[in-house]
Amino acid sequence: MAVINARTRYGTGKGVARKLRREGALPAVLYGAGQANINLSLNAKEWEDLLAREKSGLRTHPQELVIDGSNRNMVMMRGYQVHPLSGLAEHVDFVRFDPNHEIEIAIPIHLVGEDKCPGVKAGGILQIIHRELDIACLAGNVPDYIEVSVAKLDIGHSIHIQDVKLPDGVEARGEEDMTIVTVVAVRAEVVDEGAAG
Structure with a gap:
C-alpha cells in the first residue's frame, strides 16, 4: 500500500489549476462514501514517481491518502487525466475506500x-x-x-x-x-x- 501525501486546496477553476502546475503541484479531489468532496494538491514529482513504481496497483488496490499531515483516508484512484502532448498528469480523482462497498x-x-x-x-x-x-x-x-x-x-x-x-x-x-x-x-x-x- 502506497502512502500519498496531499494538501487541502482552496479555490477551483482552470486558473488555479494552472498556477498549481507552474508551482510543481498537481490538482486532485477526494470524494465518495457520502462525505463532502475535498479539493487537494499533490506534489507532481512525487506523484509521477509513485505512478512509475505502483503502476496499475494505484487503480486496483487501496492506498493511504494523508491530507495536511494528519487526516488519513483509505482511497483508490478513480480517475487520472494526462496532458495529450507531455503525457504528464493534469488531475487525479480519488474515491474513499470501503471494502464492503x-x-x-x-x-x-x-x-x-x-x-x-x-x-x-x-x-x-x-x-x-x-x-x-x-x-x-x-x-x-x-x-x-x-x-x-x-x-x-x-x-x-x-x-x-x-x-x-x-x-x-x-x-x-x-x-x-x-x-x-x-x-x-x-x-x-x-x-x-x-x-x-
Whole structure:
C-alpha cells in the first residue's frame, strides 16, 4: 500500500489549476462514501514517481491518502487525466475506500499462452481488441488483473467476455459477446506480373 501525501486546496477553476502546475503541484479531489468532496494538491514529482513504481496497483488496490499531515483516508484512484502532448498528469480523482462497498472499475487483461497459440503458429496475427475489462465487485476484492489464455485460439476464432473465467464475486460489465482478442489471417497481396511490367 502506497502512502500519498496531499494538501487541502482552496479555490477551483482552470486558473488555479494552472498556477498549481507552474508551482510543481498537481490538482486532485477526494470524494465518495457520502462525505463532502475535498479539493487537494499533490506534489507532481512525487506523484509521477509513485505512478512509475505502483503502476496499475494505484487503480486496483487501496492506498493511504494523508491530507495536511494528519487526516488519513483509505482511497483508490478513480480517475487520472494526462496532458495529450507531455503525457504528464493534469488531475487525479480519488474515491474513499470501503471494502464492503461494490464498485465498478476497469482492470488490465493479461494474455497468456501466446507462444502456444495455434493460430499464430499457422501465420495468423493476434489482434487485441480490449486491454482492459470493466468489472463490478466489492472494493476489497478487486483483482490485480484478469488472465486470458490464448493457448488454444485458432485463425478466425475469438475470445469474448462470456468465455473468460472470473474470480468469485467478480462480474463483467458490458456486452456478453464483446470480443477481447481474436486471431486474424494475413491476407497475401496477389501481384499481376503482366500488369507490373
